Amino acid sequence: MKFSATFVALSIFIGVAVVQAHELPSRFAGQRRGTQFVTGPCTQDSDCQQGCCGFSSGKCAGPAVAQSNGSGGCGHGSTSPNCNVAKALGLSDCIAGAVNGNLADPGVQTAAAFVANLDNLPFTPAAGGAAAAPPAGNNAAAPTSAVPSISSLAALQTAKKVVFTACASDSECQQGCCGFTSGKCAGPAVAQTNGSGGCGHGGAAPNCDVATLLGLKSQCIAGAVPGDLNAAATQQAAAFASQLDNIPFTPS
Incomplete structure (x- = not known):
């Protein structure tokens, strides 16, 4: 029996959804903390790949979708919902009552980079969220561009x-x-x-x-x-x- 290309592409991990991959927009997407997929249970935003744990649902969700699909926004476990990752991606459809935190926070930045990579959205990391540049005249550190994509x-x-x-x-x-x-x-x-x-x-x-x-x-x-x-x-x-x-x- 011949296996289709689609079947082959699913072989590496059983039960893991395959999505189209894109080159990472920044170093952040490889450093995100959460590993939980959408609809997976969570206790806080940092548990989730996309940095959004539904405020009322307690399940990981897309950071923009969560604002309107009954998830109650993001920020489960907090006193108020948030729209942090969606705002970092330039999306403005936040749920009423959302209280946003520091969008330059590494947790928000890593999640935004991951979502940008996942959904092919434009994203420019916040200046304060990137790793510090080496001191002027310091040639010991190789530039980021030296690492293959x-x-x-x-x-x-x-x-x-x-x-x-x-x-x-x-x-x-x-x-x-x-x-x-x-x-x-x-x-x-x-x-x-x-x-x-x-x-x-x-x-x-x-x-x-x-x-x-x-x-x-x-x-x-x-x-x-x-x-x-x-x-x-x-x-x-x-x-x-x-x-x-x-x-x-x-x-x-």
Whole structure:
């Protein structure tokens, strides 16, 4: 039976909704604190990917949608609803009674960057929310532009093998994972638990390198031996998987 491209794209993490990925508008989207998807339960805005925990619903929501869909605005757990992330994105349809906080707060800025990336919205980080620039004359710190973008790294993986395809090594697979025991390309996190034996086919021991870069080290198979997480191939694979499944990743 032939698997469609859509089915393949869903393979890396079962139950995770795939959305179109865009290049991050700033470093913030890779640093957001919350991991909860929309409709997931939450106790505060920072629990959520999009920085909005419905004031009355207690569920993560889009920061603009939450102002009008019965969520009661954002800010669950606070004394008043807010419209912080929506305002940071230049959207003005705030719920009546919304009391906004500091829009330059890192939590608001990271969430706004994530939503901008998710929905292809324009967003310019607040001057006070960005990392401080190095002192004048300090050449020790490399400029941000020296770090490759996620999209440029991911593009280097597109011609490689898709999941379920036979492979001899991790470097043959789009997502940088050739099942240690299966010898087939797999999602780097799924491979740790689905019988693939982890990643690293052809090596002396399985690895969990790409999953670790994506913040999923807790899912690594027992006996996994880490490699060089800064290796070009590993960084490229992590970028590809990051775009495929909308998982935060900051290239090094």
